[in-house]
Amino acid sequence: MSMDKVFQKVTDQIVAALEAGVDGSFELPWVRMKSVAINAKTGRRLVGISQLLCSMSMVEHGFETNKWLTMKQANELGGKIDKGSKSTLVFWLRPFLEVLVDGKKKLISPEGNQLHEAMEAGEPIIWSYRFAPYFNVEQISDLPDEMYEPVNQTLAHGLGDGFEPIQEAEEFVRMLQSSTDPLKLIHKGVSAHYAPGLDQVVMPQREKFKSELGYYSTIFHEIGHWTGHQSRNAREGIVNFDRFGSSKYAFEELVAELSASFKMAEMGLEREVREDHIHYIADWIKVLKNDPKAIFKAAQDAARAVRYVNKLVDEHQPALFESVA
Structure with a gap:
């Protein structure tokens, strides 16, 4: 199956879920520390x-x-x-x-x-x-x-020491970190996010996640946001971010989720699209209903995001082999 068909298959799966609607509420793929300010x-x-x-x-x-x-x-x-x-x-x-x-x-x-x-x-x-x-x-x-001292916090019941890295995904992220446009990645805190001002991806520690696929799904989602930086694909939702909940924000979230799904499928990690992610997108997609072509534009931008990171890694691979020859 060609990559274009893989992209289309994943897009169709998400579109169908969005159109059908998903009951339930969004749940982070890791267990957060629970606290109130x-x-x-x-x-x-x-x-x-x-x-x-x-x-x-x-x-x-x-x-x-x-x-x-x-x-x-x-x-x-x-x-x-x-x-x-x-x-x-x-x-x-x-x-x-x-x-x-x-x-x-x-x-x-x-x-x-x-x-x-x-x-x-x-x-x-x-x-x-x-x-x-x-x-x-x-x-x-x-x-x-x-x-x-922390207040009202319960530590995660995540994988802990049982986390087993998926080698291909680990290697891809590692090469992206040492590419000509190096990904800045740090592990800390309890929230995964991309910080445009610092141009870095922040992830909780691996052991905080409920599953290995949850971790990689999340990191590829945030890498999707990373490609929207002005120096890369210059997407409107990153370059000119306005506010959470806006149509621009909803569109960028959709691009990031699709790009994560594309990348996971490309690696043969054929995950079922998480209902909590779909519900999250479904909540925001309502503001995009005035543009019936938005889902298609998002899929195009997501494919472009994947092509960008793939190119960085592909360019880096020969240099790695040459350095050890």
């Missing part, structure tokens, strides 16, 4: 959007501990913010009650039981966002030792 001094849980923002910051910086402090709190605890540290905005909602003062409406901050009583009475409550810059405890030196 908390204020390290008060022990209070951060709320709403702050959980997402702190999670994104942990992914970006590779933090392992989901504890946060304001600069003032850090100073009060004897800590010192590390030079060059980037803060994370933490938001909270502050309630206000509308009252009449001298015949004029005025907003006041509720005290004591005022908020509870107003809610019980069905009175209108106005909520206003407030925010402040917070720092992860790993960005702060000289805090008490207990501040650095």
